[in-house]
Amino acid sequence: MEKIRLGLIGCGGRAKSHMNSFLNMDDVTVVAVADPKEDRRNEAAEKFGCTRIYKDHRELFAAESKETVDALVIAVEPTAHTDIEETAIALGIPFLVEKPMTLDLEQAERIAAGVKEKNLITCVGFQDRYLDLMETVKDELSKHKKGGLVYGAWVGGIPGVWWWQKKADCGGQLVEQNIHLLDGLRWLYGEPLSVYATSSRGIVQAGVDASPEYDTDDHSTAVFRFENNVTATLVSGCYSKKVRPRCGLYITLDDMVIDYRLRNNLIITTAQGSTDTPRKVDQTYLLDRAYIDAIKTGDRSLIRSDYEDALKSLKVCFAANRSMETGEVIYFNK
Ligand SMILES: NC(=O)c1ccc[n+]([C@@H]2O[C@H](COP(=O)([O-])OP(=O)(O)OC[C@H]3O[C@@H](n4cnc5c(N)ncnc54)[C@H](O)[C@@H]3O)[C@@H](O)[C@H]2O)c1
Structure with missing residues (x-):
């Protein structure tokens, strides 16, 4: 079975919950990780036997593309989004991003417009x-x-x-x-x-x-x-x-x-x-499963909150x- 190859941007507390989901999925592997905190990025890489380890999203994007990474999971602090999503959009890589997706409304509007233009699959962490x-x-x-x-x-x-x-x-x-x-x-x-x-x-x-x-x-x-x-x-x-x-x-x-x-x-x-x-369920696992299945099948209806919808909650x-x-x-x- 072809595995979905994920890149993780941010390897902190919330990323750990997502990693736990992916460790329990046979059809997913993490191939690239990025975090300025060395211990965090190394710990994340070790869990998946991943050798492409980057200091931040810029290093990751300089080395990776949609040929090497199928999808991203972005879990950084609310003010750290800078150009993460916009670079993902430019490269055509789908992403799951944690709420609140940014504190900058204009940036969120730009990202929503870019996602729409590229018709990209997105998912927001409303578990x-x-x-x-x-x-x-x-x-x-x-x-x-x-x-x-x-x-x-x-x-x-x-x-x-x-x-x-x-x-x-x-x-x-x-x-x-x-x-x-x-x-x-x-x-x-x-x-x-x-x-x-x-x-x-x-x-x-x-x-x-x-x-x-x-x-x-x-x-x-x-x-x-x-x-x-x-x-x-x-x-x-x-x-x-x-x-x-x-x-x-x-x-x-x-x-x-x-x-x-x-x-x-x-x-x-x-x-x-x-x-x-x-x-009775692990809702973060189900959220991550919905994201992966949407990437695999192209069926976006599995995702209950995409960027466009989540932006309404943020507003x-x-x-x-x-x-x-x-x-x-x-x-x-x-
Ligand atoms: N959906 C949920 O239920 C849920 C739960 C907890 C947190 N969150 C959200 O997840 C996000 C992250 O929260 P957290 O608790 O994991 O915070 P955290 O501080 O534990 O982790 C954030 C990580 O992002 C890294 N980072 C910052 N800039 C980066 C960059 N440019 N490239 C790569 N990595 C970078 C930081 O070094 C840090 O390790 C927040 O928006 C938070 O609101 C969502």
């Missing part, structure tokens, strides 16, 4: 779209024509990566982390009509509870209006150190409550009683950030 639990939620909602209220939460501590401490480096928690639940809302309800958001600082003390340069919001609240009488509130918080508050989506319908507990289980309650279903999160700054409601498509 929750491949979750069995989210499929059940989507299925239930399709049977309920009336809307209702949604409470969404992603509250915890500050992630360990260096680039999370400054809002200019991570984009803020909604853009970097809670974009998963926002994307889930878009997947369930379609495009939002408007957003209003607030944010707050002062709980986390820079240099005490976080690194000295910490300046991101401790928490934010965004209210999204959707069609069909759906209003969703998404709260994000990174100030909670010792306990993990409940995260996920709590959806209240006129005859049902859907309690999606983030990537863990799903409790559905009606007048007849409750069911509690645990997660909504950027709009929420704008609302936090200006105090204004942002209306979409107006």
Whole structure:
């Protein structure tokens, strides 16, 4: 069997999850890796017996082409995208890129246009779209024509990566982390009509509870209006150190409550009683499998979030950030 030959750009925390998927696939091999961090690129190469090891994406692109690499996986920090995707587009190499795909909207628009022009296969790392639990939620909602209220939460501590401490480096928690639940809302309800958001600082003390340069919001609240009488509130918080508050989506319908507990289980309650279903799949594996199968077969319908669609989630999160700054409601498509 011909194996799909992958190139990895970025060999950090998230890339490890993708590597675990590929190590469990007989029809995939990693042939090229790049990361400025020597230990990371060497560790990644060792896992796959790969000998083409580069210091960064530029070195990789100088040596590789679509004749030597079938597809890329890009998992770098949000401000490190520079010319990575645009070079991949110029070379005609398909890519999976992690969310948030960049913090620069103009760059994202250029990349989306380039992808379209080249008709390139792309995939974005919205793993929750491949979750069995989210499929059940989507299925239930399709049977309920009336809307209702949604409470969404992603509250915890500050992630360990260096680039999370400054809002200019991570984009803020909604853009970097809670974009998963926002994307889930878009997947369930379609495009939002408007957003209003607030944010707050002062709980986390820079240099005490976080690194000295910490300046991101401790928490934010965004209210999204959707069609069909759906209003969703998404709260994000990174100030909670010792306990993990409940995260996920709590959806209240006129005859049902859907309690999606983030990537863990799903409790559905009606007048007849409750069911509690645990997660049964590895959603990152399914995301990676969908990407590989799309590359092998050309069937893009396997990919649940491509660059063009993911850009819509990114734009909504950027709009929420704008609302936090200006105090204004942002209306979409107006
Ligand atoms: N989909 C998900 O569920 C999920 C989960 C975690 C992180 N992420 C996203 O994945 C991305 C990476 O996060 P992470 O936790 O792996 O960060 P990380 O800091 O652990 O890893 C990023 C790596 O990219 C490398 N890098 C930077 N510039 C590079 C370049 N030009 N060429 C090659 N390598 C380069 C860095 O040296 C680093 O090793 C972020 O956008 C993050 O939001 C997604």
